Every structure is written in C-alpha cells, then in structure tokens.
Amino acid sequence: MDQNNSNNWIVSYVDFMTVIMAFFISFTLIATKVAAASELFIVRTMSKIEKKLNKELSSEYTVQNMGYSGIRIIFPAEINGIPMFNVNQSFINKSFKPYIDTLAQIIVDSTIFYDSYREYEPFYRSKGRSLNMNFRVEGHTDASGDNIKNMNLSLKRAEQTKNYLVNNSKFNEDNFSICGYGESRPVNDILLYDENRRVELILNYTLNNKLNYLKNDSLNLKIKKPGERI
Secondary structure: OOHHHHHHHHHHHHHHHHHHHHHHHHHHHHHHHHHHHHHHHHHHHHHHHHHHHHHHOOOOOEEEEOHHHOEEEEOOOEEOOEEOOOOOOOOOOHHHHHHHHHHHHHHHHOOHHHHHHHHHHHHHHHOOOEEEEEEEEEEOOOOOOOHHHHHHHHHHHHHHHHHHHHHOOOEOHHHEEEEEOOOOOOOOOOOOOHHHOOEEEEEEEEEEOOOOOEHHHOOOOOOOOOOOOO
C-alpha cells in the first residue's frame, strides 16, 4: 500500500468518527432538552394539580406533592364512618364508592393538564414524543395477619381499586400499575391502626409515543379539552 492510500484510509476513518461523534452529541442534546422540558412541565403541573385536589377532595384524603416523582393521594380508611375496606377484606364497600367516583371525576374533568400541556406539545410533537399521565395503585394493610396473607391482601386491594377506577371512569387500563406492601409501610406505629388499611394512588408522567391516559382517544396529540371541538 503506497503512502497516499494509507493517508486516505486514515482520513476516511477520522471523518467517520467525526460523523459518529456529531450524531452522538446531537442526540444527547435533544435528549437533554426533552428531559429538561419534561421536568419543568411536571413540576409546574403537579403543583397545580395538588392545589386543585386539596380544594375539591374530601378533607379526609391526603394529597402529597412529590415534585418530579408525582402526586400521592392517600385514600382515607373511612369517610363519615364508612370504611373503604372491612378488616381482612379486599372488596370496596359500596357506600364508599361515591368518594372514589368524585376523585376520578376531578382528575378527568381537570383542565390543568390540557392547559399546561399546550405550551409544550409542539416541542414534544417535533421530537415524536408525548408526555403521558400514569397511575400506580398501592395497597396496604394493618398487622393483624401474617406477612404472606397481608401481602396478598394489599395487592388485592390495589387491584380492586384499579379495576373500579378503570370500569367506572374514562381512565385507560394500560396506564395503570399495581403493587402491594402488606403491613410494611404503616402510617402509624400502632400496628392495628385503622388508617394502615388503605390504598394510595400515585399520579406521574412518562415520555411515550402517544398521549392516551383516557379511553377512546378522549385526548389526542391535538390536546382536546372535554367538550371542545377541534
């Protein structure tokens, strides 16, 4: 191989590595911008949602703003003497269900997500992405049973709550996840404390390819508000 061919090979390799590096830097910058925009949107929106829930929900609910990690809504063990779950039971009491309906309706009817997302939607759409609201239902028990029994019971309570929300609201089941913690995360050191028999709902956001936390395309990339024609 003569000297010219050797130099040409080196130049080609350097050019190739330069292109790869430029692509990597460009991709990293785009990902950083998307992440930064997501964090800003989430923090702002969570603050607004927290205020709305605290204003419109029954005072027995506890609403915690966890910033970028989302909103935690702690269902009360009972409201007006009506327990959500009886001891060692996973079925939601019929008389408690209207309180869950109210919570779901507040979230569905809220224009906070729509209004906030309008500002960011063109940016996400240009990147082929979308922020999506997700729901994680966590079940808990008191310490009246053994660990395995309580773990199964807490998971069933989370599942019952998820199923009720999906079957009686516009929420998309694909955006739900459930978990059970048994008696391992009490809200009070009194092991048999009623408030330990509870469910918690965490609202947070993830980057997806489609905005679809409501059923039947109730919300699409045009960010249609309830009742709005586009």
